[in-house]
Every structure is written in C-alpha cells, then in structure tokens.
Amino acid sequence: MGKMLSEAFLIITVALVLANTVVVKVSGQSLTIWPMPATVSYGQSHLYLSGNFKLSTEYVDSSGILKDGFNRMVSLIKMDHVVDANRSASLLGLHVVISSPNEQLQYGIDESYNLMVPSPEKPAYAHLEAQTVYGALHGLQTFSQLCHFNIKRKVIEIQMAPWTIIDHPRFSFRGLLIDTSRHYLPLPVIKNVIDxxxxxxxxALHWHIVDTQSFPLEIPSYPKLWNGAYSTSERYTVADAAEVVSYAQKRGVNVLAEVDVPGHALSWGFGYPSLWPSKDCQQPLDVSNEFTFKVLDGILSDFSKIFKFKFVHLGGDEVDTSCWTTTPHISKWLKKNHLNESQAYEYFVLRAQNIALSHGYEIVNWEETFNNFGNKLSRKTVVHNWLGGGVAQKVVASGLRCIVSNQDKWYLDHLDTTWEEFYLNEPLTNITKLNEQKLVIGGEVCMWGETVDGSDIEQTIWPRAAAAAERLWTPYDKLAKNPRQVTKRLAYFRCLLNQRGVAAAPLDGQGRSPPVGPGSCYVQ
Known part of the structure; x- marks a missing residue:
C-alpha cells in the first residue's frame, strides 16, 4: 500500500466526497485513465489550464527529475497544439509535495501518489503528494491523462472536476523485455520505448542485450566480444549503455541487464573462439574452460559499473548440452569431475550465480534452472517463469521469488495472442497464501526480436502491453472480470499513444495489424 495521506490531503478528500462527487468502485467506461488507479472520485465541472501552467514545489530537485518530468508532461498535454495563452483560466499550476529526498531508484521503492484537482470556483493549483519523486512521476502521468485540448476554445481543459485520486502499484516489478541481439535497436528507438x-x-526495462546471433555491447574487460556484433555500426558503447540507464532512471524505469548463459552464447566466440566447445560445435559455452568463467566475471564486473539495478539476469534457458558430451576435451573433463551433462549444467549456473553475487547482484534466472535443480539455487534468486502455468505456484511454495511471463499470454512476438488474453493473465493464479503471493514480485511482457526492429517494434508492443500493465498496476478488485468492460478505455489509451507519437496498433486484429479501413481511431 502507499503511504498514509497527509492531514491536509485527507481533509480535502473527505470534503470532496461529501460534496457529492462520484466514487469509482469498478473499472468504468466513463473514465479514460489507464491503468485504472486504486481509488478515484470526480465531479461534473470543467477547469481550464493557464497558458503559463506552473510547477510549484519546495522539493529540492537536485537532479532535475521532477522539473524535467513536469516539462515533459506539459509538452504531452499540449500535443503540439497552439494554445491560446490569453484565455481566462481556473488552474494556475500544480503544487507537488515529495516527502523523501532520496532519489536512488531501486526495486521496491515507494511509487504511490495522491492527486487532487480542485473545483473551478476560483483560480487555484492542483495538488500532488508522493513519498518519492518516482511516485510523483506517476502522478504526473495520471494528471496528463485528465487533460484534453479543447479544439473550440484552444485551451487545455480538465473535465469532470474536482478529482481525487489515491494510487499505488499492485506489483513492484512491471517489466518489458526488448531483444537487441536478434535485431539491433538504435538508441532513439530504445529511448522511445522507455518513454x-x-x-x-x-x-522495468529488461534488456536482453546479447544472444546467439549477435553481441553488440562493448565490454572493456574483453574488448573482442563485440566482434560478434552484426556490423561495426550495430554496436553499443559503454557510454551508450550508461546513457540508456540514465535516461530510464530519470523516468522511473530500472534497467535489468541480461547475459544468457551457458546457452544462447554462440556470438561470444567470434571474438574469443576458445569459449566454443569446438569450431564445429559452438554452444553452450565451454564448461570445462576456466577462461569461460573469467570472461563472465569480466562482463559482470563491467555490468556493475553501468547497470545499477539490484538484479542481473543470467538466463539459463534452453541449454542443449550435447556439445559437451560430443567434444572430446569436455567429455574427458566431465568424467574426471564425475559429472554427467545435467550436473555440468547445474555446475555452470551455480558458479555463474556466485560470480554475480560477488559483484553485489541478486539474480534472475529463467525457469529451467528451477525446474532442474531449484533447491540448489541461491536464495537470492528470482525465477523467471516463461514456459507456462503452474510454475510460479511451485516457485513461491519453495520460498523463492518469481516473475511471471508465461509465453502463452505475455509474449508479444506471439502475434495471435490478443489484448484480451494479455489483460486476463493473472500472475497469482492458484497462489492463495498471502506470504507466497508476496513472493511474486510482478510480471513482464516480452518483445523477442526475431521479427521486430526499429520499423515495427512499437506497434507490436502496444496496445497489448498496456493490457498487461493494468493487470500489474491496478488492485485486483478493481480489474475488469470481462475485458469488454475496458475496451473503450483501452481504445482511448491507444489513441492517446498515437497522439503522443507512439505507433500503437489498433485493438482489433492480431498484434501489429493495420487498420482495416477508414474510420475514427476510437473505434478501431
């Protein structure tokens, strides 16, 4: 839950409710906010924003996060329209109160906020309270969705005032995976996705940076690794990666970096061929070679200077160990150490975990590691479910944490999965004990890159990712039981994305389907 309301905000809230405002108890089509907040009340009046709409705050905004967020919000609500600054206005600005000066972005930070937009009796300020600046950023996003450009008056208006919104996320981890190995994504594309x-x-931006196909990231400790990039222009420097992390952090988004081992790593060997079992059998990484673990240590050491999120993703999925048994020197090593191939897989994953722990990380691993030797995993492991249902239930029963991304519902590259299926996918299915529910830290939609690049990534992500986003943000009892109850509201959000320059596809049809013909954005 979010923090307790301040006394002043509580008095305002009670007054508004007593003044016959409407309290929303379920997802309603009359509201256009997405995702639906925890508690909403509203009235029936109109407000008009001043042409010089101002930020008011006593918060010491040392890194400019609040100011930049406010300026971005103002730009979003104007949507490049020319606003008549001479019109009389009833809303002069937004007063923001932030309790904590701590701007360190990490997992579990307080993201709650309280937003009050007054009645239009006299010129006034809207009021936003949050424990942290990142909660305030969420409040700014919600405020932006209350605002509309009045085409006749040429001003920004807020309908259905006064508003009181008390909000907080259901899950602390609400992720989106992007894959820059199957197709390189230019930095402006990544930044647009973050926005x-x-x-x-x-x-949480899960950055699946490298894989079998390419290794685009500069690793100073082992500079030949990015020889595995598709080309010299399809690479990220250390400064590029740091810029992505900084850009995301200023917007309240953590970056979860992944290095997928021991499988999915053929590209490593273009720079260092000794990482391959042999020239003819090139993955998984050579478990018998100490150099393999030195390289992994170097990568994670360099990661720790760039990626400040408390978690690092070590993959561990889809490991075909046949190269280990058919390569003579590895087969000999296995026999010497009394290991079969499944035991060698366990050895590799656990040793990789220890390396990550030595660099201060907690670990995320794909579910195969749990399915094969879950009781051996570090207790600092988060198991990433992707193969299907029932796994999360087993993970949390064992006392480990879990992220839900079951591929039948939350894989964006599955174009035949509809937004309705994304919306109805429940991370806590069959998890009834409160202590086990708390171990599901959230969920993630996955945009695997085999068939997306900068040309089509946005319309493949949106609006289906938004359906999952509401599932992860909105309290369970406020979620619609039937997706048809939220169709109009999601359609409105999709059109809002388009207006903000995001190439979100229509709701009808499969993922990234084009419009079927002429018509309004709101009915496609």
Whole structure:
C-alpha cells in the first residue's frame, strides 16, 4: 500500500466526497485513465489550464527529475497544439509535495501518489503528494491523462472536476523485455520505448542485450566480444549503455541487464573462439574452460559499473548440452569431475550465480534452472517463469521469488495472442497464501526480436502491453472480470499513444495489424 495521506490531503478528500462527487468502485467506461488507479472520485465541472501552467514545489530537485518530468508532461498535454495563452483560466499550476529526498531508484521503492484537482470556483493549483519523486512521476502521468485540448476554445481543459485520486502499484516489478541481439535497436528507438513504458506505468526495462546471433555491447574487460556484433555500426558503447540507464532512471524505469548463459552464447566466440566447445560445435559455452568463467566475471564486473539495478539476469534457458558430451576435451573433463551433462549444467549456473553475487547482484534466472535443480539455487534468486502455468505456484511454495511471463499470454512476438488474453493473465493464479503471493514480485511482457526492429517494434508492443500493465498496476478488485468492460478505455489509451507519437496498433486484429479501413481511431 502507499503511504498514509497527509492531514491536509485527507481533509480535502473527505470534503470532496461529501460534496457529492462520484466514487469509482469498478473499472468504468466513463473514465479514460489507464491503468485504472486504486481509488478515484470526480465531479461534473470543467477547469481550464493557464497558458503559463506552473510547477510549484519546495522539493529540492537536485537532479532535475521532477522539473524535467513536469516539462515533459506539459509538452504531452499540449500535443503540439497552439494554445491560446490569453484565455481566462481556473488552474494556475500544480503544487507537488515529495516527502523523501532520496532519489536512488531501486526495486521496491515507494511509487504511490495522491492527486487532487480542485473545483473551478476560483483560480487555484492542483495538488500532488508522493513519498518519492518516482511516485510523483506517476502522478504526473495520471494528471496528463485528465487533460484534453479543447479544439473550440484552444485551451487545455480538465473535465469532470474536482478529482481525487489515491494510487499505488499492485506489483513492484512491471517489466518489458526488448531483444537487441536478434535485431539491433538504435538508441532513439530504445529511448522511445522507455518513454512509452512510462505512459502505462511500467517500471522495468529488461534488456536482453546479447544472444546467439549477435553481441553488440562493448565490454572493456574483453574488448573482442563485440566482434560478434552484426556490423561495426550495430554496436553499443559503454557510454551508450550508461546513457540508456540514465535516461530510464530519470523516468522511473530500472534497467535489468541480461547475459544468457551457458546457452544462447554462440556470438561470444567470434571474438574469443576458445569459449566454443569446438569450431564445429559452438554452444553452450565451454564448461570445462576456466577462461569461460573469467570472461563472465569480466562482463559482470563491467555490468556493475553501468547497470545499477539490484538484479542481473543470467538466463539459463534452453541449454542443449550435447556439445559437451560430443567434444572430446569436455567429455574427458566431465568424467574426471564425475559429472554427467545435467550436473555440468547445474555446475555452470551455480558458479555463474556466485560470480554475480560477488559483484553485489541478486539474480534472475529463467525457469529451467528451477525446474532442474531449484533447491540448489541461491536464495537470492528470482525465477523467471516463461514456459507456462503452474510454475510460479511451485516457485513461491519453495520460498523463492518469481516473475511471471508465461509465453502463452505475455509474449508479444506471439502475434495471435490478443489484448484480451494479455489483460486476463493473472500472475497469482492458484497462489492463495498471502506470504507466497508476496513472493511474486510482478510480471513482464516480452518483445523477442526475431521479427521486430526499429520499423515495427512499437506497434507490436502496444496496445497489448498496456493490457498487461493494468493487470500489474491496478488492485485486483478493481480489474475488469470481462475485458469488454475496458475496451473503450483501452481504445482511448491507444489513441492517446498515437497522439503522443507512439505507433500503437489498433485493438482489433492480431498484434501489429493495420487498420482495416477508414474510420475514427476510437473505434478501431
């Protein structure tokens, strides 16, 4: 839950409710906010924003996060329209109160906020309270969705005032995976994805940086690794990666970096061929070679200087160990150490975990590691479910944490999975004990890159990712039991994304389907 309301805000809230405002108890089509807040009350009046709408705050904004967020919000609500600054206005600005000066972005930070927009009796300020600046950023996003450009008056208006919104996320981890190995994504594309995430209150960018196909990231400790990039222009420097992390952090988004081992790593060997079992059998990484673990240590050491999120993703999925048994020197090593191939897989994963722990990380691993030797995993492991249902239930029963991304519902590259299926996917299915529910830290939608690049990634992500975003943000009892109850509201959000320059696809049809013909954005 979010922090307790301040006394002043509580008095205002009670007054508004007593003044015959409407309290929303379920997802309603009359509201256009996405994702639906925890508690909403509203009235029937109109407010008009001043042409010089101002930020008022006593918060010491040392890194400019609040100011920049406010300026971005003002730009979003104007949507490049020319606003008539001479019109009389009833809302002069937004007063923001932030309790904590701590701007360190980490997992579990307080993201709650309280937002009050007054009645239009006299010129006044809207009021936003949050424990942290990152909660305030969410409040700014919600405020932006209350604002509309009045085309006749040429001003920004807020309908259905006064508003009181008390809000907090259901899950602390609300993720989106991007894959820059299957297709390189230019930095502006990645930044646009981060911006679009904030509109739906997603807060974790899972960056699947490298894989079998390419190794685009500069690793100073082992500079030949990025020889595995597709080309010299399809690479990220250390400064590029740091810029992505900084850009995301200023918007309240953590970056979860992944290095997927021991499988999915053929590209490593273009720079260092000794990492391959042999020239003819090139993955998984050579478990018998100490150099393999030195390289992994170097990568994670360099990661720790860039990626400040408390978790690092070590993959561990889809490991075909046949190269280990058919390569003579590895087969000999296995026999010497009394290991079969499944035991060698366990040895590799656990040793990789220890390396990550030595660099201060907690670990995320794909579910195969749990399915094969879950009782051996570090207790600092988060198991990433992707193969299907029932796994999360087993993970939390064992006392480990879990992220839900079951591929049948939350894989964006599955174009035949509809937004309705994304919306109905419940991370806590069959998890009834409160202590076990708390171990599900959240969920993630996955945009695997085999068939997406900069040309089509946005319309493949949106609006289906927004359906999952509401599932992860909105309290369970406020979620619609039937997706048809939220169709109009999601359609409105999709059109809002388009207006903000995000190429979100229509709701009808499969993922990234084009419009079927002429018509309004709101009915496609």
């Amino acid at each position: 679009s995430m904030t509109y739906a209150k997603l807060n």
